[in-house]
Amino acid sequence: MCGITGIFDTRGRSDIDRTVLHRMNESQFHRGPDEGGLHVEPGLGLGHRRLSIIDLSTGQQPLYNEDQSVCVVFNGEIYNYQELIPELQALGHVFHTSSDTEVIVHAWESWGEHCVDRFRGMFAFALWDRNQQSLFLARDRLGVKPLYYALLDDGNFLFGSELKSLLAHGGLKREIDPYAIEEYFALGYVAEPRAIFKQARKLPPAHTLLLRRGQAVGQPKEYWDVRFSLDNPISDRDACAELTARLEESIRLRMISEVPLGAFLSGGVDSSAVVAMMAGLSKTAVNTCSIGFSDPAFNETEFAKLVADRYQTNHYLDMVESDDFDLIDTLARLYDEPYADSSAIPTYRVCELAxxxxxxxxxxxxxxxxFGGYRRYRLHLMEESMRSALPLGLRRPLFGTLGKLYPKADWAPRVFRAKTTFEALARTSAEAYFHSMSLIRSPMRRRLFSESLNSALGGYSALNVFHDHAKKAGTDDPLGLIQYIDLHTYLIGDINTKVDRASMAHSLEVREPLMDHQLVEWLATLPSHLKMRGSESKYLLKKSMEPLLPPDIMYRPKMGFAVPLSRWFRGPLRQRVRDTLLKGQIAESGWFNPEVIKKIVEQHESGLGDHSTPIWTLLMFDAFMRCVMNDPAAIRQSIA
Structure with a gap:
């Protein structure tokens, strides 16, 4: 695992300032503390920070082909590199290392842009071809590894694993995109391909970008997508057997390492399944790491211990105090963009332990x-069964009107919240799922945002992100549709972002066997009843793991990786919330309605409502402004 960065003059061959390139590269030192390397020639500079995992002695980067006309900087792992090496050797390529990185340069020489089709892994790389005067960027299919880029006014193109490397250049404008604010307060992250700053972008997962000297920068090109055909006629028994074989292969590939290797073990079915299969593949005891919480409502360590004891792992456990909130500013500096998933705190700690x-x-x-494991999937399917009873043309006016007329009753159990039910029935599937996924719902966002921010948005809604993906999903199956949306939004923008930044902060490489693209493709062919059967989620995975895991692991309520925000904001963080949200940059930025924020804070303190999610979202936005923007005048100017 590594960090990459670079500068490319799209217009000519101006000198690249080596000092600037070095500064950009060193801003990502945490991603690769073992070695650093630069490549500089007229109009091009590439930088790399290395965390040595494979081919420790000769895998340094930037890495070149035989005549040094092709150069690559690479972050990630190509898991099938050992299969590709003899194939490329048969095509006449000579290898000087045994690293997966060298596979990329030779694959480019043989297959060009289509080289990515041959790679199985997690990756983000930049490849320079001097003969073609072209720079080729690529990102893995499921967005495990990040890649930011920006085209500056002077024609210089910047890229990097993290946004901080682009900021280190000094030429990127810190002008915030109002659409990014809308997406953040709706979803808790800025959705791909947008970045928090107008001038920057994220290369979307499963996309490449080819730049040629002297030509305008084009649009990224998609090279892969998952298709939820749901038409595999396989039996339950055969599906269990094939899943077990596919999981074993995916995990075996990800156990290739020349450095100490282990696994996270939360006590949930996913991590427990990975550990169980690792134990069957390993000749030595597996190293496992768990985080426990002093608050029993959030503590799963007893379940993790069940698995650790069964497979006699070398088990490491750290306890985290429930009031572990001193990481707020640390997280803001790690993520570079506003990021509101509070489970980033325990994720940071478990990476630190590992x-x-x-x-x-x-x-x-x-x-x-x-596998269909979220509780929200079950609720969505229940709503979908009601929505399917009437066409949208009848549902929207009928239940939309009832929703507006019926009194709000957030205090009541969900089953008695008729207003909420009526509103849900008036929506399309994508609208309903966006509503359930929103951290702060649309009406509250409109009230929370100032008149100037609402004006700058011009009616834009983060719902557009879900609509765009729903149009591409190619399925009307209720579960398949929202799985497709999640694979393109929540998994990438929330989960993968969280794990990448938290692990890289500690120079730890995290590998994801359940995100193997061939496994994901196969699962998407299976009918939804193999994933969600009745009220049982992850049906196929659990049935497959019954010989390997105890029932207490698989058939218990899902707990999640949460922190006690509600209690924090009524207790140890109460004054900090007041000082930050009622007096600080949030209040002075001109983006928010101070009266609405005051009401949210006071209602939460008094117990009239649980507003812990909007409060945390605002706190993390404030931390971003303080730790990344660092300039109140620039903040106000962004919205002027």
């Missing part, structure tokens, strides 16, 4: 999306 014992850790991330 790095004391291993350099590579396997995770269970991606299981909920592909």
């Amino acid at each position: 790095r004391k014992h291993v350099t590579v850790a396997l995770s269970g991330d991606g299981g909920d999306e592909s």
